[in-house]
Amino acid sequence: MDYKDYYKTLHIAKEASQEEIKRAYRKLARKYHPDINKDASAEARFKEINEAHDVLKDKEKRKDYDSFGGNWQTGQEFRPPPDWRDSFKGDGNGSRRASNPHYSEFFESLFGGNPGHFTSENFSSVGQDGGRGHDLNAKISISLEDSYHGAKRTITLNRIVNDGTGIQTLKPQSLHITIPKGIMEGQQIRLEGQGEAEFVMGPSGNLFLEIVFEPHPIFTVNKRDIFLTLAVTPWEAALGATIAVPTLGGNVDLKLPANSQTGKKLRMKGRGLSSKNQVGNQFVTLTIHAPAAHTTEQRELYERMAEIMPYNPRSGWEVEK
Amino acid sequence: MKKEYVFTLLDETITWGLTEICTRCRVDSDLVYEMINEGILDPEGSSVETWRFNAVAIKRIQVACRLKNDLRVNLPGVALALDLLEELEELRSRTTQLS
Numbered sequence: 001m002d003y004k005d006y007y008k009t010l011h012i013a014k015e016a017s018q019e020e021i022k023r024a025y026r027k028l029a030r031k032y033h034p035d036i037n038k039d040a041s042a043e044a045r046f047k048e049i050n051e052a053h054d055v056l057k058d059k060e061k062r063k064d065y066d067s068f069g070g071n072w073q074t075g076q077e078f079r080p081p082p083d084w085r086d087s088f089k090g091d092g093n094g095s096r097r098a099s100n101p102h103y104s105e106f107f108e109s110l111f112g113g114n115p116g117h118f119t120s121e122n123f124s125s126v127g128q129d130g131g132r133g134h135d136l137n138a139k140i141s142i143s144l145e146d147s148y149h150g151a152k153r154t155i156t157l158n159r160i161v162n163d164g165t166g167i168q169t170l171k172p173q174s175l176h177i178t179i180p181k182g183i184m185e186g187q188q189i190r191l192e193g194q195g196e197a198e199f200v201m202g203p204s205g206n207l208f209l210e211i212v213f214e215p216h217p218i219f220t221v222n223k224r225d226i227f228l229t230l231a232v233t234p235w236e237a238a239l240g241a242t243i244a245v246p247t248l249g250g251n252v253d254l255k256l257p258a259n260s261q262t263g264k265k266l267r268m269k270g271r272g273l274s275s276k277n278q279v280g281n282q283f284v285t286l287t288i289h290a291p292a293a294h295t296t297e298q299r300e301l302y303e304r305m306a307e308i309m310p311y312n313p314r315s316g317w318e319v320e321k
Numbered sequence: 322m323k324k325e326y327v328f329t330l331l332d333e334t335i336t337w338g339l340t341e342i343c344t345r346c347r348v349d350s351d352l353v354y355e356m357i358n359e360g361i362l363d364p365e366g367s368s369v370e371t372w373r374f375n376a377v378a379i380k381r382i383q384v385a386c387r388l389k390n391d392l393r394v395n396l397p398g399v400a401l402a403l404d405l406l407e408e409l410e411e412l413r414s415r416t417t418q419l420s
Contacts, residue, residue: 030392
């Protein structure tokens, strides 16, 4: 088990006052809150910050934590002393509750499971009412192809399960998810009754899965529309051409009109993320790539072009040359 | 055997009335009124009876509740944060398309 330096996590000195801890926590919580920070590592960082704060804001826990001395480094192999639970207060009763995925192994070895409410791994939870379990929110990453074609995914989540007697255990559970065709980033799928179980066998809450798109090597996306930058040669742009263009459904021939310029945008209707009721398009933006002139013959060809079709793309500027 | 779940895609084809959205999001109607007054929610319809909330409203309520609980932000602060986050998302999307 690795040691965790909670002071380092909150960027504060070991002698920090409670006010300084509070201020540091609030600042970092705002910065790394998963609804605000879209970085993939933000959620894990947010959990670390909360764990550090949960220990340091509590005078007793902080005192216990500080009793290990100040020479430990984050990541250093750590074992609490054998008499830890007898000597220190910890969670009071020394019993092992179900492991809480919101806390690290390090935290649990010192303070036990969270005596209050806790939620399943990778989830945030909202609202418990009238004897129903919490709703859970999680994100699921899919490819643009998964959205374009529709897909089936199996996800495994470590979830807290109540056995009806008040004892909570952590069990892996597989969920088979159908990704509907044309789903957009940010949309949610609600799975009824797949949220957190209620403490005394009441109905479970719901699970909300929010769609996040994995980055694509050639396409970008905005809502239902797919964007692609298409490199063409000067002669394809000038003379017009039929070009095989990649789409999420495979290559499709695109008719390039003659005398096209860089920046021209062409729409490929229905080639975006279309659902049952809504149509998405693909937009292709042209960029003309001129081949380099390496040989005498190639240079002469460019010179001949300059003679036959003199053209100044900077003609609108005050300085023309 | 694979277990089947009742799942619903919260897309643009579904809308909910005030009571339904409160049940779905497990919030009080008073909180929904406050969110409407702060401009966090903008239901279609001219009266409470005819209000219809879409899937975007569900997400905004969820995010608003998390920001409120986790960061102790009041509702005007949540409204400002949500507007700025939307703007940031739009700018990110444009930057990605340009790069």
